Amino acid sequence: MQWAIGIDIGGTKTRVALVSADGVIGDLRVAATPRLAADVIATIDTLIAEVDTQAASAIGVGVPARVDVSSETIFSGGFVDLSGPSLVGRLSRSRGRPVFIDNDASMALLAEARFGAAKGCSNAVLLTIGTGIGGAVLVDGRILRGRATAGQLGHICVNWRGPRCVCGLRGCLETASSGTALRRLITDAELPGDTSIESLLARQDDRARAVVRGWAQPLRAGIDSLVAAFGPERLVLGGGLGAAAVRALADFPAASPWFQCEVAPAALSDNAGVIGAALAGLEARP
């Protein structure tokens, strides 16, 4: 059996795991993600040392940022800025193994397509809905990279007159249907700040329904556009709010008969990133 080390640097948690080629986690370590890049690297070093074995022949790293895979360049991300240090060079020197780096959503989609909610699909789209919205696209079995950083699906426009996004555009999907946007809708509706999406979905009153509608309708518009653009066999929603978003969308079906697509919750939950990173590391070995 072939093994690799998968590393998933999330906005909140960093996961490092020893993963087999058939997607089984042999050992897993989880730690809080520090804010500073130097501390993130130190955390990764500590966690790798705990799971590393001679059997691991490659390392894959998923980062919450735009990544140019061909040049191994990380562009500044939203929550942890890893654009400064050369993560790949440093890791490959210290661990003596080839290292592959990509965006975290691309890693998660690879795992979901191989073993999870998009199993058997050659064409699939993933949205990760958390503090922000990440995305990845699988076309004919391969992650779509475009010129360098394709798949920034949180930044497709759902309202060209909408609020300014961190990326510089207006009315991005992330500004309307992320966890941050949901929190704002809850506050604007004068509901308690700790109101959960689950409690909103369970309620039938007008105020709760208005919040769910305000959050889910732009998401449906974004999904309709993605289905029109990529024609996926399945569209997977992951991240902390993925499963709730699938339920919320049930009341807002795709409007056009042309652009129907099954929307499914992610199946590998928090471990999709480490599993996908390890697989990508194995597949990218020279």
Ligand SMILES: [Zn+2]
């Ligand atoms: Zn944007």
